[in-house]
Amino acid sequence: AQKITQTQPGMFVQEKEAVTLDCTYDTSDQSYGLFWYKQPSSGEMIFLIYQGSYDEQNATEGRYSLNFQKARKSANLVISASQLGDSAMYFCAMRLQMDSNYQLIWGAGTKLIIKP
Amino acid sequence: DAGVTQSPTHLIKTRGQQVTLRCSPKSGHDTVSWYQQALGQGPQFIFQYYEEEERQRGNFPDRFSGHQFPNYSSELNVNALLLGDSALYLCASSYSRQGEFGEQFFGPGTRLTVL
Numbered sequence: 001a002q003k004i005t006q007t008q009p010g011m012f013v014q015e016k017e018a019v020t021l022d023c024t025y026d027t028s029d030q031s032y033g034l035f036w037y038k039q040p041s042s043g044e045m046i047f048l049i050y051q052g053s054y055d056e057q058n059a060t061e062g063r064y065s066l067n068f069q070k071a072r073k074s075a076n077l078v079i080s081a082s083q084l085g086d087s088a089m090y091f092c093a094m095r096l097q098m099d100s101n102y103q104l105i106w107g108a109g110t111k112l113i114i115k116p
Numbered sequence: 117d118a119g120v121t122q123s124p125t126h127l128i129k130t131r132g133q134q135v136t137l138r139c140s141p142k143s144g145h146d147t148v149s150w151y152q153q154a155l156g157q158g159p160q161f162i163f164q165y166y167e168e169e170e171r172q173r174g175n176f177p178d179r180f181s182g183h184q185f186p187n188y189s190s191e192l193n194v195n196a197l198l199l200g201d202s203a204l205y206l207c208a209s210s211y212s213r214q215g216e217f218g219e220q221f222f223g224p225g226t227r228l229t230v231l
Contacts, residue, residue, distance in 0.1 A: 004158075037222075043204055045159075045222035091158055101147055101212055103172055104220065106158030 002027045004092050006107035013082050014115050020067070021077040021110050023092030029053075032094055034075040035104065036066065039089040048090075051075055087114045118143065120209050120223035128229045129197050137192040137226045141209030148190040149220060150182060151206040159206055165190050166212055194228075202230045 003026040013019045025034065036048040051059045051066045059066045067076040079086055089109045095102040121140045129135050141148055147166045151159035161174035165184035184190045188209075194201055204227050208220035 043206075043225040043227070045206060045208070047219055047221070050219070093158075101164060101166055101171055101210075103149065103161040103164060103174065104151075104159070105161070106151075108156075108158050 002029075002094060002096060002105050004094055004105055004107035006092055006110050008110045009108075010111040010113070012113050012115055015084060016081055019079045019082050019086075019112065021079075021090050021092075021112065023075045023077065023107060025073050025075060025092075025094050027073075027094065029096075032096070033102075034066070034068070035093045035095070036064070036075075036077045037091045037093060038086075039091060039109070041088070045091070049077065082114050084114050084116060087112060120145075120207055120221050122205075122207050122223040122226050124226060125224070126227045126229075128231065130231050131197055131199060133197050133230075134193065134195045135197060135228060137194075137205050137207075137228070138189065139192070139207030139209075139223060140189045141207075142221045145209035145211050145221070146188050147210045147212050148184060148188065149208045149210070150190070150192050151208065152176070153204040153206055153225070154200075155203070162192070197230045199230050202228060204228075 005024045032053045034051045038046045049061045049064045051068045063080045065078045091109045092107040093104040123138045149164040150162040153159040162176050163173040164171050168184045179195045181193045204225045206225045207223045210220045
Protein backbone atom coordinates (compact mmCIF):
# COMPACT_ATOMS: atom_id res chain seq x y z
CA ALA A 1 0.00 0.00 0.00
CA GLN A 2 1.16 3.50 -0.77
CA LYS A 3 2.10 5.43 2.33
CA ILE A 4 4.00 8.54 3.37
CA THR A 5 5.67 8.72 6.78
CA GLN A 6 6.92 11.88 8.44
CA THR A 7 8.47 10.94 11.78
CA GLN A 8 9.09 14.42 13.15
CA PRO A 9 5.89 15.90 14.62
CA GLY A 10 7.69 19.14 15.45
CA MET A 11 11.06 20.82 15.15
CA PHE A 12 12.66 23.92 16.63
CA VAL A 13 15.49 25.47 14.62
CA GLN A 14 17.55 28.59 15.17
CA GLU A 15 17.16 31.28 12.53
CA LYS A 16 19.76 31.09 9.71
CA GLU A 17 20.51 27.44 10.38
CA ALA A 18 19.78 24.71 7.85
CA VAL A 19 17.01 22.24 8.62
CA THR A 20 16.18 18.80 7.27
CA LEU A 21 12.63 17.48 7.36
CA ASP A 22 12.34 13.73 6.99
CA CYS A 23 10.01 11.87 4.65
CA THR A 24 9.92 8.19 3.81
CA TYR A 25 7.53 6.60 1.37
CA ASP A 26 6.25 3.21 0.42
CA THR A 27 5.08 2.25 -3.03
CA SER A 28 5.44 -0.66 -5.41
CA ASP A 29 5.10 1.59 -8.44
CA GLN A 30 8.16 2.27 -10.56
CA SER A 31 6.94 5.71 -11.59
CA TYR A 32 5.89 8.14 -8.93
CA GLY A 33 6.43 11.69 -7.83
CA LEU A 34 7.09 13.34 -4.51
CA PHE A 35 6.05 16.81 -3.43
CA TRP A 36 6.72 19.04 -0.48
CA TYR A 37 4.15 21.61 0.53
CA LYS A 38 4.20 24.33 3.18
CA GLN A 39 1.03 25.14 5.09
CA PRO A 40 1.07 28.38 7.10
CA SER A 41 -1.53 28.98 9.79
CA SER A 42 -3.76 30.53 7.12
CA GLY A 43 -4.37 27.01 5.80
CA GLU A 44 -3.37 27.33 2.15
CA MET A 45 -1.01 24.68 0.80
CA ILE A 46 2.00 26.24 -0.89
CA PHE A 47 4.00 24.12 -3.33
CA LEU A 48 7.72 24.04 -2.58
CA ILE A 49 9.45 21.38 -4.64
CA TYR A 50 8.87 18.26 -6.74
CA GLN A 51 10.96 15.15 -7.48
CA GLY A 52 10.07 12.53 -10.06
CA SER A 53 11.17 8.98 -9.45
CA TYR A 54 13.22 8.94 -12.64
CA ASP A 55 14.92 12.27 -12.02
CA GLU A 56 18.60 11.53 -11.59
CA GLN A 57 19.47 14.78 -9.89
CA ASN A 58 18.04 16.07 -6.65
CA ALA A 59 15.51 18.83 -7.15
CA THR A 60 16.34 22.35 -5.99
CA GLU A 61 14.20 25.48 -5.77
CA GLY A 62 15.96 28.46 -4.23
CA ARG A 63 16.58 27.70 -0.55
CA TYR A 64 14.78 24.36 -0.85
CA SER A 65 16.40 21.15 -1.97
CA LEU A 66 15.18 17.59 -1.91
CA ASN A 67 17.56 14.85 -0.77
CA PHE A 68 16.18 11.96 -2.80
CA GLN A 69 17.50 8.50 -1.89
CA LYS A 70 15.51 6.10 -4.01
CA ALA A 71 16.93 2.86 -2.61
CA ARG A 72 16.08 3.97 0.91
CA LYS A 73 12.72 5.39 -0.22
CA SER A 74 13.38 8.70 1.40
CA ALA A 75 12.78 12.23 0.14
CA ASN A 76 13.95 14.66 2.78
CA LEU A 77 13.44 18.40 2.42
CA VAL A 78 16.41 20.61 3.20
CA ILE A 79 15.86 24.30 3.88
CA SER A 80 19.04 26.32 3.88
CA ALA A 81 19.48 29.53 5.89
CA SER A 82 16.12 29.29 7.64
CA GLN A 83 14.03 32.42 8.13
CA LEU A 84 11.32 33.32 10.63
CA GLY A 85 8.78 33.13 7.80
CA ASP A 86 9.60 29.46 7.34
CA SER A 87 7.66 28.65 10.51
CA ALA A 88 4.74 26.50 9.32
CA MET A 89 3.53 22.94 8.82
CA TYR A 90 5.39 21.01 6.14
CA PHE A 91 3.85 18.10 4.29
CA CYS A 92 5.40 15.45 2.10
CA ALA A 93 3.06 13.98 -0.51
CA MET A 94 3.22 11.34 -3.23
CA ARG A 95 1.31 11.24 -6.48
CA LEU A 96 -0.26 7.95 -7.48
CA GLN A 97 -0.55 8.54 -11.21
CA MET A 98 1.96 9.97 -13.62
CA ASP A 99 -0.53 11.83 -15.80
CA SER A 100 -1.95 15.23 -14.94
CA ASN A 101 -5.09 13.91 -13.23
CA TYR A 102 -3.47 12.49 -10.14
CA GLN A 103 -4.37 12.28 -6.47
CA LEU A 104 -1.94 12.90 -3.65
CA ILE A 105 -1.19 10.73 -0.63
CA TRP A 106 -0.01 12.85 2.27
CA GLY A 107 2.10 12.42 5.36
CA ALA A 108 1.01 13.67 8.78
CA GLY A 109 3.25 16.71 8.55
CA THR A 110 6.03 18.33 10.57
CA LYS A 111 5.52 21.57 12.46
CA LEU A 112 8.61 23.72 12.02
CA ILE A 113 9.25 26.63 14.34
CA ILE A 114 12.13 28.99 13.61
CA LYS A 115 13.54 30.69 16.69
CA PRO A 116 15.00 34.22 16.41
CA ASP B 117 -4.68 36.27 -12.28
CA ALA B 118 -6.85 34.97 -9.46
CA GLY B 119 -5.73 31.78 -7.83
CA VAL B 120 -8.02 29.09 -6.47
CA THR B 121 -10.86 30.55 -4.46
CA GLN B 122 -13.12 28.79 -1.99
CA SER B 123 -16.28 29.81 -0.20
CA PRO B 124 -17.28 30.12 2.50
CA THR B 125 -14.17 30.58 4.62
CA HIS B 126 -15.76 29.21 7.76
CA LEU B 127 -18.96 27.30 8.37
CA ILE B 128 -20.70 25.96 11.44
CA LYS B 129 -23.34 23.26 11.12
CA THR B 130 -25.09 20.80 13.41
CA ARG B 131 -25.14 17.02 13.14
CA GLY B 132 -27.51 15.72 10.48
CA GLN B 133 -27.46 18.87 8.40
CA GLN B 134 -26.22 19.19 4.84
CA VAL B 135 -23.48 21.50 3.60
CA THR B 136 -22.24 22.74 0.22
CA LEU B 137 -18.73 24.05 -0.28
CA ARG B 138 -17.65 25.88 -3.42
CA CYS B 139 -14.42 26.15 -5.36
CA SER B 140 -13.35 28.20 -8.36
CA PRO B 141 -10.20 26.92 -10.03
CA LYS B 142 -7.24 28.94 -11.15
CA SER B 143 -7.69 30.49 -14.57
CA GLY B 144 -6.85 27.97 -17.29
CA HIS B 145 -7.31 24.93 -15.06
CA ASP B 146 -9.92 22.29 -15.85
CA THR B 147 -9.49 19.73 -13.06
CA VAL B 148 -10.59 20.10 -9.46
CA SER B 149 -9.60 17.83 -6.56
CA TRP B 150 -11.05 17.95 -3.06
CA TYR B 151 -9.22 17.00 0.13
CA GLN B 152 -10.30 16.74 3.76
CA GLN B 153 -7.78 17.74 6.40
CA ALA B 154 -8.69 16.91 9.99
CA LEU B 155 -6.96 18.90 12.71
CA GLY B 156 -3.35 17.86 13.17
CA GLN B 157 -3.36 15.49 10.19
CA GLY B 158 -2.39 15.50 6.57
CA PRO B 159 -5.06 15.91 3.89
CA GLN B 160 -7.07 12.94 2.64
CA PHE B 161 -8.17 12.75 -0.99
CA ILE B 162 -11.95 12.84 -1.40
CA PHE B 163 -12.49 12.95 -5.16
CA GLN B 164 -11.49 14.62 -8.39
CA TYR B 165 -13.61 16.17 -11.13
CA TYR B 166 -12.70 16.56 -14.76
CA GLU B 167 -15.01 17.29 -17.69
CA GLU B 168 -17.91 17.52 -15.25
CA GLU B 169 -17.44 13.93 -14.14
CA GLU B 170 -16.04 12.33 -11.02
CA ARG B 171 -12.87 10.68 -12.27
CA GLN B 172 -11.31 9.38 -9.08
CA ARG B 173 -12.54 8.86 -5.55
CA GLY B 174 -10.85 8.24 -2.25
CA ASN B 175 -12.18 6.21 0.65
CA PHE B 176 -15.12 8.42 1.55
CA PRO B 177 -18.77 7.40 1.97
CA ASP B 178 -21.53 8.33 -0.44
CA ARG B 179 -22.55 11.16 1.90
CA PHE B 180 -19.78 13.05 0.14
CA SER B 181 -20.75 14.05 -3.36
CA GLY B 182 -19.70 16.69 -5.79
CA HIS B 183 -20.32 18.46 -9.01
CA GLN B 184 -18.33 20.31 -11.62
CA PHE B 185 -19.89 23.01 -13.75
CA PRO B 186 -19.12 23.91 -17.38
CA ASN B 187 -16.96 26.82 -16.18
CA TYR B 188 -14.86 24.23 -14.25
CA SER B 189 -15.94 25.44 -10.82
CA SER B 190 -16.92 22.73 -8.39
CA GLU B 191 -19.06 22.02 -5.36
CA LEU B 192 -18.57 19.54 -2.56
CA ASN B 193 -21.73 18.39 -0.80
CA VAL B 194 -21.83 16.53 2.47
CA ASN B 195 -25.12 15.07 3.71
CA ALA B 196 -26.08 13.89 7.18
CA LEU B 197 -23.14 15.63 8.81
CA LEU B 198 -21.26 13.85 11.59
CA LEU B 199 -19.03 15.34 14.24
CA GLY B 200 -16.10 13.65 12.49
CA ASP B 201 -16.72 15.69 9.36
CA SER B 202 -15.28 18.72 11.13
CA ALA B 203 -12.17 19.58 9.15
CA LEU B 204 -10.50 21.95 6.74
CA TYR B 205 -11.69 21.18 3.22
CA LEU B 206 -9.14 22.02 0.57
CA CYS B 207 -9.78 22.43 -3.12
CA ALA B 208 -6.95 22.05 -5.61
CA SER B 209 -7.01 22.80 -9.31
CA SER B 210 -4.75 21.66 -12.10
CA TYR B 211 -4.56 21.53 -15.89
CA SER B 212 -5.16 18.12 -17.41
CA ARG B 213 -2.80 18.59 -20.33
CA GLN B 214 0.20 19.76 -18.37
CA GLY B 215 1.91 16.43 -18.75
CA GLU B 216 3.70 14.56 -16.02
CA PHE B 217 4.21 17.53 -13.81
CA GLY B 218 0.81 19.06 -13.33
CA GLU B 219 1.15 21.03 -10.17
CA GLN B 220 -1.99 21.25 -8.08
CA PHE B 221 -2.71 24.75 -6.83
CA PHE B 222 -4.59 24.90 -3.56
CA GLY B 223 -7.21 27.28 -2.29
CA PRO B 224 -7.26 28.66 1.26
CA GLY B 225 -9.76 26.04 2.37
CA THR B 226 -13.13 26.04 4.09
CA ARG B 227 -13.11 25.35 7.82
CA LEU B 228 -16.20 23.27 8.65
CA THR B 229 -17.22 22.78 12.26
CA VAL B 230 -19.98 20.32 13.06
CA LEU B 231 -21.60 20.70 16.49
